[in-house]
């Protein structure tokens with residue numbers, strides 16, 4: 001898409017993670033490459049089905065690939081890390097296993113067949129490649145903010161879908177430096193936040209969150225930056241039973257702030273606005 | 284730990300390998316998977332011990348443990364295994380063997396903080412823990 005990128009929202013970006021969608025859309029608009037929502041799409045299923053015989057749970061992601069193909073596009077961009085991971089893994093499976101693609105096409109009512117020519121990208125890959133443009137658009141560098149990037153799992157693992165080094169990623173560090181933030185290195189930044197256990201095993205998630213946040217705070221972080229709506233929820237909501245209360249930003253919110261774009265940040269549990277006011281980033 | 288070489292026990296090993304597409308026997312018990320797993324303190328037995336039990340045919344012994352349910356498919360072990368075994372897929376295979384017998388591990392009544400939860404958490408959890 002010459003004028004921007006075809007955007008797959010998934011189930012959470014319109015609701016609980018609307019702060020993320022709003023800020024990412026605004027940033028991409030300002031960079032002259034707007035995110036254009038797909039005409040049609042299906043829920044990805046949130047987690048990848050890992051058994052060899054399970055084609056059924058690959059159907060929804062591949063239907064979404066068909067929607068992109070139908071629109072004449074070769075690239076789909078996601079904001080959510082889980083959508084990225086599921087769409088990418090399902091799509092790669094179809095590309096690597098022609099038999100699975102054939103079975104899929106026999107089942108799908110979509111016409112024409114899915115050709116396996118669409119690529120899935122995460123917004124961080126796009127932003128990484130536009131770092132120089134981002135730098136040029138920075139109006140208010142967020143120089144006083146000490147930010148610990150948090151990657152979690154789904155952008156880095158399994159390694160065949162990783163957008164960066166699985167053990168030592170740097171995409172977020174580079175983008176944070178571009179907007180003037182001080183980067184706090186957190187060795188826990190690639191460890192799982194507890195994921196979907198937040199539904200029925202909160203105690204486990206609380207332990208993970210305490211471990212990750214305590215290390216960031218110990219190393220001097222004012223806040224955490226990330227991109228996954230599930231990680232954001234876990235790290236934000238589950239600090240309530242810990243001694244910590246540092247804001248958990250979507251990286252795109254920070255980029256928007258540095259570009260002088262107003263963002264709502266309405267859905268955060270730990271209010272980020274007082275920190276931003278203290279640091280004179282917000283009035 | 285029960286050692287069982289009966290056909291039924293070996294069928295379990297075969298089923299795990301068929302569903303996961305991974306070779307359980309390739310494991311050299313180096314413990315790298317367990318060392319890097321962020322959830323081991325909540326697991327009844329370590330991920331690497333599950334391998335040993337699968338090879339020994341201890342199906343019942345595995346299914347009564349919580350290890351595969353505590354595994355959140357974070358793939359940390361999978362990217363670190365020196366034998367290139369995708370351990371997350373083995374955990375999924377063991378989960379599926381249970382779930383395909385129409386046994387659900389989560390119920391709507393178990394959901395904590397329903398109003399707050401993002402949709403993808405609920406979708407993800409029910410996908411991993413119901414058949």
Ligand code: SF4
Pocket residue numbers: 309310311312313314315316317331334363364365366367368370
């Ligand atoms: S890391 Fe791989 S080889 Fe080592 S114990 Fe785990 S599964 Fe076996």
Ligand code: SF4
Pocket residue numbers: 316319320321322330353354355356357358359360361370371374
């Ligand atoms: S995939 Fe499962 S067993 Fe492996 S490190 Fe992650 S939680 Fe532990």
